[in-house]
Amino acid sequence: MDPELALLVNAIISGLLLGSLYAAAAAGLAISFGMLDIVNIAHPALVVLGAFAVVVVSGGLGLDPLLSAVLLAPGFWLLGAGIYTAYHHFFERRGDQALHGLAFFFGVMFIIEVGLVMVFGADQRYVDPSYASITYYFGDIDLPLRMLVPGASALATIGALALYLRTTFTGRAIAAVAQDPEALRLLAIDPVRIKRFAFGISVALAGLAGGALVVVQPIDPWSGHVFIGRVFAIVIMGGMASLSGCVLAALAFGVAENVTAAFYGPSWSPAVAFGALLLVLAFRPQGLFGRAA
Template identity: 75%
Template sequence: MDPTLSLLLNGIVSGLLLGGLYAAAASGLAVSFGMLDIVNIAHPALMVAAGMAVVLVGTALGLDPLLVAVLQAPLFYLLGTLLYRAYHHFFERRGDEALQGLAFFFGVMFIVEVGLVLLLGPEQRFLDPDYAFVTWRLGEIDVPLRMLAPALLALAAIAALWVFLRRSFTGLAVAAVAQDPEALRLMAVDPVRIKRIAFGLSIALASIAGGALVVVQPIEPGSHQVFIGRVFAICIMGGMASLPGCVLAAFLFGVVENLTASFYGPSWSPAVAFGWLLLVLAFRPQGLFGRLA
């Protein structure tokens, strides 16, 4: 096979697998930012905190990091509900959720990063499961399990969330709460409770994303800074509240970024990827799967 074609095919496959990681990181934000209109800028920092917890627990107990990420997801769900309680009590119920709410989550992000540095130090941490060193070879295409396994877990978690949002009453209420909370009250549904559940789910997804991240690459307390722009860009490109759009946008973002890094160098990949975002929004301001207001 032509070397250039082989590099192209491997770049696309690696980009799709990278997109799986991006989808895991952005799907939780699609719930909080897209569906609840809560600009949780601390989401990537909580994802990194989840990854650090996965490393500690996985190392101590000898468990697979992806399994640890799933097992600790309920704890991060509870953390998410507590964060929303504080956000609602101090800001949302008083109508101060715009600027002051953003400052609240910025403070959470700063506290998480500094707390991780004080507790664990600034060093990079990682956890290599046995399959991290296994690569499947399909002709000229390499498929590393280090990236495939996290991508499959991320897609499974997103699919489960999508089914919950589409097939359950609570899930349908989540989709409606940001549009017309008064209508939910007329149906004897507490919109604050629905938002608390949805925000908890978004933080639980951060646990899955953290486990996926720590398998793919080493992390340190400041790793979230790399993901802030990417996850918000993917969420906006996908159509804000659309999980299928979020996944598709994550795949596109990963492929564009990876192909650019392969052919032109890593320094160009963020610029080209965000340029692709601007191009998409120029023709579809509502995003790939979004709807015009």
């Protein structure tokens, strides 16, 4: 294979694998920000918290990090339900969620980051599962399992969640709660209970994304800062409440960044990826999978 073509193909494949990690990090935000209209700026910090929790459980019990993330998911759901309960009690029910609620989630983010520094220090942590050093070669094409396994697991999780939201009564209620809570009340459904349940799911997804993240790269308490802009951009680009759009936008982001880094250097990657976001918003303001008003 021509060296330039081989470089391009490998950059695209690596970009798709990177994009699947972005999708894992952004899927929970698509629920809280896109479906519930809650600007959870702390979501990337919750992903990092999940990664550190996976490091502890995986190291202590000798489990695969992705399995550890699954075992931790119920605990993260409870954490999310608790965070939403406080958010609703102090801000949402009084109509202060716009500014004061945003400040609340900034506070959650800083508490998580400072708490991680106090407990774990500022050093990077990582997990090496048994497949981390295995790479499949197909001619000039490389396929590292360190990225393939968490990426495939993330996409499978998002697919299962999308199926749940589309086919169950509770899933449809989650999709409707931010648009018309009064209609839910007419059906004897408590919008607050639905939002608490859904926000718990979004935080559980953050914990699962942390398990995928710590397999792919080392993490430190400040790693979430790298993802803040990306995950919000991906959710907006994908159409806010669309999980399929979120995945497509994440894969496009990953490919754009990797191809740019391979041919023009990594310093250009964010500019090209966010430039693609601006183009999408210019010609399709509702995002790739969003519906026009």
